[in-house]
Amino acid sequence: GNSVTQMEGPVTLSEEAFLTINCTYTATGYPSLFWYVQYPGEGLQLLLKATKADDKGSNKGFEATYRKETTSFHLEKGSVQVSDSAVYFCALSDLLIQGAQKLVFGQGTRLTINP
Amino acid sequence: DAGVTQSPTHLIKTRGQQVTLRCSPKSGHDTVSWYQQALGQGPQFIFQYYEEEERQRGNFPDRFSGHQFPNYSSELNVNALLLGDSALYLCASSPIAGGGEQYFGPGTRLTVT
Numbered sequence: 001g002n003s004v005t006q007m008e009g010p011v012t013l014s015e016e017a018f019l020t021i022n023c024t025y026t027a028t029g030y031p032s033l034f035w036y037v038q039y040p041g042e043g044l045q046l047l048l049k050a051t052k053a054d055d056k057g058s059n060k061g062f063e064a065t066y067r068k069e070t071t072s073f074h075l076e077k078g079s080v081q082v083s084d085s086a087v088y089f090c091a092l093s094d095l096l097i098q099g100a101q102k103l104v105f106g107q108g109t110r111l112t113i114n115p
Numbered sequence: 116d117a118g119v120t121q122s123p124t125h126l127i128k129t130r131g132q133q134v135t136l137r138c139s140p141k142s143g144h145d146t147v148s149w150y151q152q153a154l155g156q157g158p159q160f161i162f163q164y165y166e167e168e169e170r171q172r173g174n175f176p177d178r179f180s181g182h183q184f185p186n187y188s189s190e191l192n193v194n195a196l197l198l199g200d201s202a203l204y205l206c207a208s209s210p211i212a213g214g215g216e217q218y219f220g221p222g223t224r225l226t227v228t
Binding site for chain 2: 004031032034036042043044045046049051089091093100101102103104105106107108
């Protein structure tokens with residue numbers, strides 16, 4: 001079945017450093033791809049999405065590009081802040097029967113930013 | 116615009132008991148999905164409801180059941196609780212004609228002792 005693999009964590013960076021969190025996927029067809037963020041004690045928030053190859057999703061300084069040839073959707077940010085500390089999940093939408101869709105998540109990457 | 120809400124926030128149950136979790140979807144959304152998130156893991160799909168029917172189920176036993184009401188709100192029921200059912204249970208809503216993204220509530224933290 002479809003699956004998502006994220007880079008192993010945890011990741012610790014200093015404030016203003018460049019961030020990359022790797023995500024690759026295995027899928028039949030062309031699913032939509034997402035990054036979600038989870039702050040301590042909270043649910044998941046949609047950070048950005050891309051629905052087709054070469055699309056770039058962006059939000060709050062974060063970016064990710066849907067790369068069909070490498071089946072990747074790496075998350076990047078040019079200058080991280082302490083407030084970016086959270087767990088980041090890469091996900092794809094898996095089309096089910098009758099038009100339903102479920103999300104398939106990676107295992108998550110814990111990011112800690114030190115001042 | 117109210118987002119997805121869930122209740123209760125936290126719950127402690129004893130092994131063998133039954134539990135009901137509740138979810139109200141985001142305004143304008145008619146599809147509700149439930150996920151289980153074990154500690155340190157990504158969420159796992161339990162099932163999805165649309166038009167008051169279960170559309171699809173993930174790899175979870177029949178002890179997990181649900182319901183959707185005419186106002187699109189939903190319940191997740193778990194019978195004969197096991198210690199391994201301890202997790203964060205997330206409800207997510209989406210419009211049926213959406214692009215696949217789902218919007219999550221804050222979750223219910225279930226602890227089984």
